[in-house]
Amino acid sequence: MALLPFQSGVSKDIATGVMATLVIFSVSVFMPVVGFVFSMFIPLPVLFYRAKLGRRLGIIVPLVAIAVMGVVLGGVTVDILFFSGLMFLGFAMSEMFEKELSVEMTVAGACGMVLGAGLIGILLYSLASNTGFFSLVSAYVATNLALSLDLYKGIGIPQETIDTISGSLDQIQYVLVRILPSLAVASTLFVAWTNLIAARPLMERRGLYFPDFGRLNCWRAPDPLVWGVIGCGLIMLLPATGLRLVGVNGLLVLLTIYFLQGIAIVSFYFEKKKLPRTIRVVLYMMIAFQQLFLLVIICIGLFDMWINFRKIDTDKHEPDLPS
Known part of the structure; x- marks a missing residue:
């Protein structure tokens, strides 16, 4: 049939x-x-x-x-x-x-x-x-x-x-x-x-x-997440090997999240400057294959909490670094 x-x-x-x-x-x-x-x-x-x-x-x-x-x-x-x-x-x-x-x-x-x-x-x-x-x-x-x-x-x-x-x-x-x-x-x-x-x-x-997630290139990680980065960094200073491994594993996950925020910022400015798609692809490939660029993108995502590169959510409370 x-x-x-x-x-x-x-x-x-x-x-x-x-x-x-x-x-x-x-x-x-x-x-x-x-x-x-x-x-x-x-x-x-x-x-x-x-x-x-x-x-x-x-x-x-x-x-x-x-x-x-x-x-x-x-x-x-x-x-x-x-x-x-x-x-x-x-x-x-x-x-x-x-x-x-x-x-x-x-x-x-x-x-x-x-x-x-x-x-x-x-x-x-x-x-x-x-x-x-x-x-x-x-x-x-x-x-x-x-x-x-x-x-x-x-x-x-x-x-x-x-x-x-x-x-x-x-x-x-x-x-x-x-x-x-x-x-x-x-x-x-x-x-x-x-x-x-x-x-x-x-x-x-x-x-x-x-x-409807909104514009994903405007996404930012929750502010309290920075305390996790700080906490993992402090744990890595402890003498116990097992605890240091916990700190390293936690830090790698959190830095990945801030890398995604950094990429969102890069995408935001690519869109704002109306860069051609070919140039965007080349720049993304440079980010993917150059470790220095990866580190820069992570830093951009992490420090966006204080610098607010995209000038969005300006009335949102930003936590202070511990003294």
């Missing part, structure tokens, strides 16, 4: 959503140089088609994509959990959109659901594979460090630099394993914010509902 037009349209949407997700996945896996950038947008098609098709039909897109990924990667792996988490982030963000919360609560709620589910998934995977949680994480970090080293060799990094990195792999692994919680939170926040910005014009153009 022929499909009804509605059924045919839904099937086409599901197929398109799955294909879009798998294309981004393929670029992420098989083109490692640009794959990292593409992988950040895996949540986007899931978010879009969850909003378009609803919860019951929208869930088919990530489920089918995960099944295909499992076939490509040869079963359930940590990488599958990673890509599944990215797809779940898109689904969770669409769910949060319907609750009409603030932008902070929307992003925090979606990230919380993904990180909680990811932690449970890794725990179950470690139990199923009879591998300790810490050992599993350490092995995953070591594997990715080795792959990164091979990538550096392939793109022509000087041999002296390769030898230096190779001789420091154990120390790098030691540090990465211990700051992995903050890296997971920070990267999830960044990916969620990036897809939030990317989804807005796409969904509005297709006539889909998008919450």
